[in-house]
Amino acid sequence: KIFQPFSTMYEFDSGALNPQGKLISRRLSDMSSMYQDSEAVQALLNDNPLIYEVYNVEVPENEEHIQHCTTILYPGKVGSEFFMTKGHYHEIINRAEIYFCLKGKGLLIMQTKEGEFSSLEMEPGTIAYVPPYWAHRTVNTGDETFVFFAAYPGDAGHDYGLIETEGFVKAVMEQAEKYALVANPSYRK
């Protein structure tokens, strides 16, 4: 039987989807080695703050379909580094993605395996294009919840391994009540 059309409701206040679909929650303990300041990580690990949630609409993971979800990235910092997502390449690396910012403000940082780096500011209304081959991570640079909608090919998949081991080229830190992109000393070390 052919796949049936359906719709999902976006909840403007919370950023959640209804029906909820598959919910992913990530706390500091799920990504503690990704932050620069290990003392700040240790100090926060007892509280183990919730950093982000992803509401994922369930569709088959193949090239016929389009995965779509919202990410709710909470405001906060680990030391002076803003809360962020883990970041990933797509498992099928030449799969692109679209992010549409709905709430709050943030930064989308991207890099290629060759070490090229790029960043885009996001605010409600920003539609950002992550081209094929670019790893991507979002960062909440504001003091309210940052929410965006994402859509990408159904077979793309998520590959966290390389980012877990080599990190991003730059870290997003608070500086003089703004953000600064600071060279990550542990990138490819």
Ligand code: PA5
């Ligand atoms: O598909 C995407 O790029 C997003 O939906 C992310 O998966 C989401 O923002 C969470 O980030 P990550 O998958 O890097 O933990």
Ligand code: NI
């Ligand atoms: Ni992605």
